[in-house]
Amino acid sequence: MNTIIENPPEAEWKELIKRPVINALNLTETVSEIINTVKQQGDFAVKDYSLKFHGFAPDELWVTEDDIKKSSQLISKNLQKAILLAKKNIEKFHRQQLLKTKKIETTTGVSCWRKSVAIENVGLYIPGGSAPLFSTLLMLAIPAKLAGCKNILVTTPANAGGNVDPAILYVAKILGIKNIYKAGGAQAIAAMAYGTQTVNKVDKIFGPGNQYVTEAKRIVNIDRVAIDMLAGPSELAVYADDTCIPGFIAADLLSQAEHGGDSQVVLVAVNKQIIEKIILEIHAQLPSLPRKEIVENSFLNRRFLVIEKVEDAFDFLNQYAPEHLIIASEHADVLAEKVINAGSVFLGNYSPESAGDYASGTNHSLPTNGTAVTQSGVSVDSFVKKITFQKLTPEGLNNIGEAVEYMASAEGLMAHKNAVTIRKNKQ
Numbered sequence: 546m547n548t549i550i551e552n553p554p555e556a557e558w559k560e561l562i563k564r565p566v567i568n569a570l571n572l573t574e575t576v577s578e579i580i581n582t583v584k585q586q587g588d589f590a591v592k593d594y595s596l597k598f599h600g601f602a603p604d605e606l607w608v609t610e611d612d613i614k615k616s617s618q619l620i621s622k623n624l625q626k627a628i629l630l631a632k633k634n635i636e637k638f639h640r641q642q643l644l645k646t647k648k649i650e651t652t653t654g655v656s657c658w659r660k661s662v663a664i665e666n667v668g669l670y671i672p673g674g675s676a677p678l679f680s681t682l683l684m685l686a687i688p689a690k691l692a693g694c695k696n697i698l699v700t701t702p703a704n705a706g707g708n709v710d711p712a713i714l715y716v717a718k719i720l721g722i723k724n725i726y727k728a729g730g731a732q733a734i735a736a737m738a739y740g741t742q743t744v745n746k747v748d749k750i751f752g753p754g755n756q757y758v759t760e761a762k763r764i765v766n767i768d769r770v771a772i773d774m775l776a777g778p779s780e781l782a783v784y785a786d787d788t789c790i791p792g793f794i795a796a797d798l799l800s801q802a803e804h805g806g807d808s809q810v811v812l813v814a815v816n817k818q819i820i821e822k823i824i825l826e827i828h829a830q831l832p833s834l835p836r837k838e839i840v841e842n843s844f845l846n847r848r849f850l851v852i853e854k855v856e857d858a859f860d861f862l863n864q865y866a867p868e869h870l871i872i873a874s875e876h877a878d879v880l881a882e883k884v885i886n887a888g889s890v891f892l893g894n895y896s897p898e899s900a901g902d903y904a905s906g907t908n909h910s911l912p913t914n915g916t917a918v919t920q921s922g923v924s925v926d927s928f929v930k931k932i933t934f935q936k937l938t939p940e941g942l943n944n945i946g947e948a949v950e951y952m953a954s955a956e957g958l959m960a961h962k963n964a965v966t967i968r969k970n971k972q
């Protein structure tokens with residue numbers, strides 16, 4: 546666990562930026578079978594798979610309004626206050642993303658505009674296998690609500706007692722979400738994609754999850770159900786220079802590694818001494834963590850690198866394209882300019898990734914596995930489509946009509962040309 550790779554030649558970077566290989570043996574087969582069974586048998590299959598994977602089959606998949614109401618009694622006042630603070634910040638940040646419709650006159654008499662229109666039916670998957678991620682419900686439901694989605698439904702696995710985590714229900718309560726179903730894994734994705742007796746079919750599915758969930762999203766997407774992204778295991782890259790605080794970085798690396806054995810952490814430091822100090826801190830902090838074993842598994846995939854030149858370090862990090870990037874340096878504001886590929890960036894010594902995971906206001910559903918090269922995290926944009934409109938006056942048609950006629954003729958499309966000519970001749 547203590548190997549440090551020093552100044553790897555660029556030829557080796559390709560190998561170093563590779564994510565851990567997930568054992569995908571039979572995954573497609575297993576997941577396709579689950580999806581097909583749910584397609585055929587609906588609720589019955591969803592319940593049956595709950596029994597198989599959780600040892601419990603709920604009588605009803607739907608969580609009652611009463612259960613949602615009672616959630617406040619089941620979580621502490623302090624947690625409620627924390628969730629409300631996170632909600633406020635996430636709402637404030639995401640509200641700014643709402644697109645204002647602006648009409649543009651491109652030529653006199655020719656007006657064009659673009660309008661955001663919400664996707665009507667969306668399904669949110671909230672992971673609940675190893676930890677019920679109620680924060681993910683805040684991250685998905687808040688932009689969905691701001692975008693104006695009409696029907697928002699949630700699926701999440703119930704715990705061993707057959708109940709949905711009360712913090713998830715509390716978030717649903719404060720956001721006014723009424724349709725929550727006890728369903729996890731590929732069966733939940735199938736239920737949302739095709740509908741069952743109780744779960745309505747949705748147009749787009751959101752939310753991270755384990756490899757079964759991700760594979761299910763990939764498969765239903767081929768069947769034309771939209772998805773937010775294929776969110777793989779969580780990952781964190783840290784850039785550290787001599788102005789970093791090693792104990793803080795150790796805590797950040799551990800925080801991301803505790804998500805799952807398949808999570809990956811990458812540390813790029815400008816000299817070896819920084820990494821050695823961080824490793825000492827990791828050894829000091831790790832023993833007291835309850836998810837120590839998960840961290841140790843994840844650390845089998847960790848990469849600790851020395852890259853002395855700042856430019857090279859950022860070239861490497863941009864090639865890695867991390868889901869999260871912490872720039873642990875007092876010069877973070879300047880260094881931030883060098884970031885080309887990342888999901889979400891945390892600047893300076895006092896911006897832990899945990900802040901963005903929960904409460905700073907940014908979204909934590911982010912592109913993984915190098916997809917940050919071209920993709921963004923979830924935002925209000927993910928819940929809308931942008932429809933373009935245009936209106937031409939007779940004068941506008943005269944102003945651009947001849948150009949359209951010439952272009953249509955040049956493409957040999959005379960019916961296109963005539964659609965303009967017929968109108969010009971009427972004036």
Ligand SMILES: NC(=O)C1=CN([C@@H]2O[C@H](COP(=O)(O)OP(=O)(O)OC[C@H]3O[C@@H](n4cnc5c(N)ncnc54)[C@H](O)[C@@H]3O)[C@@H](O)[C@H]2O)C=CC1
Nearest residue numbers: 598672673674675702729730753754755776779804910911
């Ligand atoms: N990229 C991102 O933005 C985020 C990613 N995550 C990731 O989400 C993941 C959550 O995973 P989990 O805790 O496992 O919860 P989960 O809710 O994704 O998966 C639990 C479900 O997996 C299914 N399952 C388990 N074993 C199975 C088997 N042998 N065959 C078929 N299905 C099976 C069951 O149906 C169960 O309900 C983590 O890997 C975490 O890193 C979490 C938050 C954000």
Ligand SMILES: N[C@@H](Cc1c[nH]c[nH+]1)C(=O)O
Nearest residue numbers: 678680779902909910911
């Ligand atoms: N770090 C996770 C999100 C998270 C939820 N809860 C804690 N962390 C991710 O973005 O992958």
Ligand SMILES: [Zn+2]
Nearest residue numbers: 800801804902
């Ligand atoms: Zn996290």
